[in-house]
Amino acid sequence: MQELATGDTAPDFDLDADGGGRISLSELQGKPVVLYFYPKDNTPGCTKEAIAFTELIEDFAKLGVTIVGVSPDSAKKHDNFIAKHNLAVRLGADTETHTAEAYGVWVEKSMYGKKYMGVERATFLIDKDGKIAHVWRKVKVPGHAEAVLDAARAL
Template sequence: MSEIATGNPAPDFDLETDGGGRVSLSGLRGSKVVLYFYPKDDTPGCTKEAIAFTGLGDDFKAAGATVVGVSPDTAAKHDKFKAKHDLGVILAADTGTEVAAAYGVWVEKNMYGKKYMGVERATFLIDGEGKIANIWRKVKVPGHADAVLDAVKALD
């Protein structure tokens, strides 16, 4: 497995999505992909992040980018999350966390002294050739979608 670093090929994936579809990195080849990993549907930070990416959806499209959110939740949970908040991004179900692991965001977390495995909030910008152009780790939600959009526009 290649290291997750800018300039390296992004690990391919093929995941079930909301609405009964599928999304794969190879299927999106030729366009820029914003792949953002988040811990759980319908939690405060994750909801704010999804709403922020949705709000900039037309700008991402105009810049030639597809936005895909990935969490360990099921596609059925993604459907409910999208409907509840009127989200306009693709939500992919990484129920086995293989994709999160491939991108290095399935990590040990620590809350109130209790250790557990979970998704580190992170975003990867992948160029049209499937190479990683930018990485944001341990993302803080406020202003993040705007920063990612700026990076997408700078890729041209």
């Protein structure tokens, strides 16, 4: 599968979301979207990333940007994650990993010599026309939300 790049049309998705609803890219059409993929709720890096985006949610909102986090966790786990850390981002439950696969972030990983499939931390900034404006792969959490905000300001 070819890696998505700047200028490509972002693949649509339709996922169960926190709060019992659903979230889809087509529903957000006409607005810029930060779509960030993370491996698992309530793990240290994923928690820091969600909190960092939450802390900047007002700045993103002023730009009309919606932030959506996606992991293979269930919507119920997302609800617990949001409640535990007082998160303000929307979270999509990609339990069958179809969205992660479409974005090329469902990859073979390795830990302690064992190989397994998992989510590569990545973020896609999607413009109001549904085109990918910026891609961050193998994201390091410190400073990442701020870098995404800077890129969103340039849209």
